[in-house]
Amino acid sequence: MPLGDHILEIGAGAGPATSELRRRAPRVTSLEYDHTLALKLAQHNAPPANAVQGDAAALPFAGATFSCAIAILVLHHLKSAALQDRAFAEIHRVLRPGGIFLAGEIPDGWLHRVMHIRSTFTPVQPPSLAARLAHAGFRSVCMDSHPQGFRFQARRQV
Numbered sequence: 001m002p003l004g005d006h007i008l009e010i011g012a013g014a015g016p017a018t019s020e021l022r023r024r025a026p027r028v029t030s031l032e033y034d035h036t037l038a039l040k041l042a043q044h045n046a047p048p049a050n051a052v053q054g055d056a057a058a059l060p061f062a063g064a065t066f067s068c069a070i071a072i073l074v075l076h077h078l079k080s081a082a083l084q085d086r087a088f089a090e091i092h093r094v095l096r097p098g099g100i101f102l103a104g105e106i107p108d109g110w111l112h113r114v115m116h117i118r119s120t121f122t123p124v125q126p127p128s129l130a131a132r133l134a135h136a137g138f139r140s141v142c143m144d145s146h147p148q149g150f151r152f153q154a155r156r157q158v
């Protein structure tokens, strides 16, 4: 799938996916909430990749900046469904018209609840996702579900 010329990686963590994304686009901006991880990312990612500390629910970027935004195992770390909805609206804002949003998530269930006992776990419920993304302005929402997880894509209208 073509990801365009500038990817926003949201919740990059220590950057395990960043190098793969750099192979797929000439420019990658990695956003990370945790200050220490963001600093490490910045030290290891020279331009054209760059790392920024920030919050998915209040993106520190101008509107229509990115061709693609990707959030791998990040949304369940947001503290509430309302903050996830704010993140969806923010991602829609920073995507260019026609830009694509891709995300992968783990399902709700006792195992994941136990695994996150010391951290935030706000599971994204797949049945409500299409409506929530549409409310944020996205079109063409597609989802692909497996017992271990699900992924989805949505587009900002051209």
Ligand SMILES: C[S@@+](CC[C@H](N)C(=O)[O-])C[C@H]1O[C@@H](n2cnc3c(N)ncnc32)[C@H](O)[C@@H]1O
Binding pocket: 010, 011, 012, 013, 014, 015, 016, 017, 031, 032, 033, 034, 037, 054, 055, 056, 057, 071, 072, 073, 074, 077, 078
């Ligand atoms: C499970 S890790 C996933 C890291 C990476 N995407 C990967 O696939 O390995 C989730 C990351 O999201 C970050 N995160 C949590 N809340 C966030 C927020 N509000 N905005 C941006 N990143 C956030 C965490 O600090 C953590 O690094």
